[in-house]
Amino acid sequence: MKTPDKHAALAAATLTDPRWAAIRMRDARADGSFFYSVRTTGVYCRPSCGARPARPENVAFHDSAAAAERAGFRPCKRCKPDQLSLSEQHAAMVTEACRLIERADTPPTLEQLAGSTGLSPFHFHRVFKAVTGVTPKQYATAHRAGRVRSELDRGGSVTEAIFDAGYNASSRFYETSNRLLGMTPSSYRAGGADHDIRFAIGECSLGAILVAQSGRGVCAILFGDDPDALARDLQDRFPRANLIGGDHAFEQLVAQVVGLVEAPALGLDLPLDVRGTAFQQRVWQALREIPAGVTVSYSDVARRIGSPKAVRAVAGACAANMLAVAIPCHRVVRNDGGLSGYRWGVERKRALLAREVQA
Numbered sequence: 001m002k003t004p005d006k007h008a009a010l011a012a013a014t015l016t017d018p019r020w021a022a023i024r025m026r027d028a029r030a031d032g033s034f035f036y037s038v039r040t041t042g043v044y045c046r047p048s049c050g051a052r053p054a055r056p057e058n059v060a061f062h063d064s065a066a067a068a069e070r071a072g073f074r075p076c077k078r079c080k081p082d083q084l085s086l087s088e089q090h091a092a093m094v095t096e097a098c099r100l101i102e103r104a105d106t107p108p109t110l111e112q113l114a115g116s117t118g119l120s121p122f123h124f125h126r127v128f129k130a131v132t133g134v135t136p137k138q139y140a141t142a143h144r145a146g147r148v149r150s151e152l153d154r155g156g157s158v159t160e161a162i163f164d165a166g167y168n169a170s171s172r173f174y175e176t177s178n179r180l181l182g183m184t185p186s187s188y189r190a191g192g193a194d195h196d197i198r199f200a201i202g203e204c205s206l207g208a209i210l211v212a213q214s215g216r217g218v219c220a221i222l223f224g225d226d227p228d229a230l231a232r233d234l235q236d237r238f239p240r241a242n243l244i245g246g247d248h249a250f251e252q253l254v255a256q257v258v259g260l261v262e263a264p265a266l267g268l269d270l271p272l273d274v275r276g277t278a279f280q281q282r283v284w285q286a287l288r289e290i291p292a293g294v295t296v297s298y299s300d301v302a303r304r305i306g307s308p309k310a311v312r313a314v315a316g317a318c319a320a321n322m323l324a325v326a327i328p329c330h331r332v333v334r335n336d337g338g339l340s341g342y343r344w345g346v347e348r349k350r351a352l353l354a355r356e357v358q359a
Contacts, residue, residue: 007057014056022047023059031085035062037073044068049079087309093117094131097124098139107140133302133310138278199234200246201227204258206348210234211246211254217271221257221324223344237322260325264292264356272326276317279310283317290331293356297335319343325352 014020022030030047037044038054044062045051062068065075065082075082084092097113113136114124128136197219199212210230212220220237224230235243246254256270274284282305289304290296296304301314318329319341330349334340342349 011055011057014059017061019047019061020056020059024053026050028085028087031087035065035068035081036060037062037068037071042073043076044073044081045076046079046081046085048085049076049081051076051078090127090131093119094128097128097136098132101136101140102143107137107144110136130307130309133279133282133305133307133313134277142277142279195238195241196244197234197238197241198244198246198250199231200250200254201230202251202254202258204261206261206344206351209254209258209261211257213250213253214273216273218253218257218323218326219273219275220322221326222322223324223348257325261352262355264325264328264352270326272323274323274327276320279307279313280317280320283314284321284323284327287318287321287327287329287331290328292328295331295333295337295353298332299335301332315341328352331356 019030019034019036021027023036026048028048033047035044035046037060039058039060040054044065060071062071062073068081069075097117100108100113100116110121110125113128114121117124119127125135128139132139134142195214197212197214199210199220201208201210203209206223208224208227208230210220210222210224210227210233211218212234220234222230222233224233231243253270274281276284283301286301286304298311298314298318299308302308302311305314307313314332318332321327321329321343324330324344330342330352339346339349339353
């Protein structure tokens with residue numbers, strides 16, 4: 001093959017490779033997924049390297065830094081691809097800060113956490129939130145609530161559980177116990193005993209639907225093919241709660257929810273009992289602000305809540321949603337517009353989106 005033809009073929013192969021777009025955009029999200037080398041300089045780089053873009057016919061792709069070095073290329077002195085990227089350094093730093101929070105008897109102050117990393121409190125706070133999606137204080141609060149749950153599950157006294165989790169006064173925990181546990185600590189320890197949850201199972205165009213309501217509002221809207229499986233799902237969530245079959249009045253509420261499924265533009269004006277971590281609550285609130293007929297990506301949601309790097313955490317919050325259609329996680333799609341990751345099945349997600357577009 002003549003040299004001009006060879007160069008043209010090499011350039012065409014690079015230009016049609018989706019990794020080339022990441023290089024042109026200097027996309028830091030692609031860092032670590034591949035590396036690229038430049039024949040004319042003999043170096044290899046990260047996708048996010050700020051160096052002047054190479055000509056496409058001189059570029060080759062490598063799955064790892066080791067593979068690039070085996071091919072005879074040396075690391076770029078600008079982006080240092082043989083070292084941890086800045087995002088990886090931040091992730092490692094925040095992971096260690098999380099371990100400090102988890103090991104501490106009382107939550108460390110922001111200044112103490114920042115001091116262990118060598119960053120200013122302001123910079124550390126911003127990095128921590130970007131990586132985890134929550135502030136250090138919110139992470140500490142969620143961790144202590146988890147410790148309370150674990151202690152209560154072991155059967156100890158409520159007071160012991162609260163102090164063992166690091167609260168220096170029981171009043172501090174009781175101020176937020178309903179929000180963190182969804183009920184009083186005593187009720188949680190009993191698995192929801194004496195905690196009434198009314199529910200009913202009906203049918204809609206998407207199959208069986210279960211609607212449950214606590215004293216605070218609708219706490220579950222579940223889809224499925226097997227009504228018995230839906231009831232077991234609710235029972236697993238509150239193993240010793242008083243699950244009460246809905247009466248005629250409650251069935252009217254179920255009808256309202258079914259109406260939302262069939263005609264999303266109607267909306268649902270009902271109180272919700274939304275239970276989750278601080279980060280999940282932020283994601284779910286952002287989802288409720290997405291209009292019917294509109295879709296956004298997981299990355300869009302992450303940016304909307306001020307945590308652009310927490311895309312996977314956003315996807316996890318969507319998967320943990322127990323309130324189908326009321327918290328419209330079906331309106332979140334992949335960056336390329338594809339459908340995936342719906343707790344109640346992609347076909348139901350497709351059907352919900354289709355009827356919202358038609359409304």
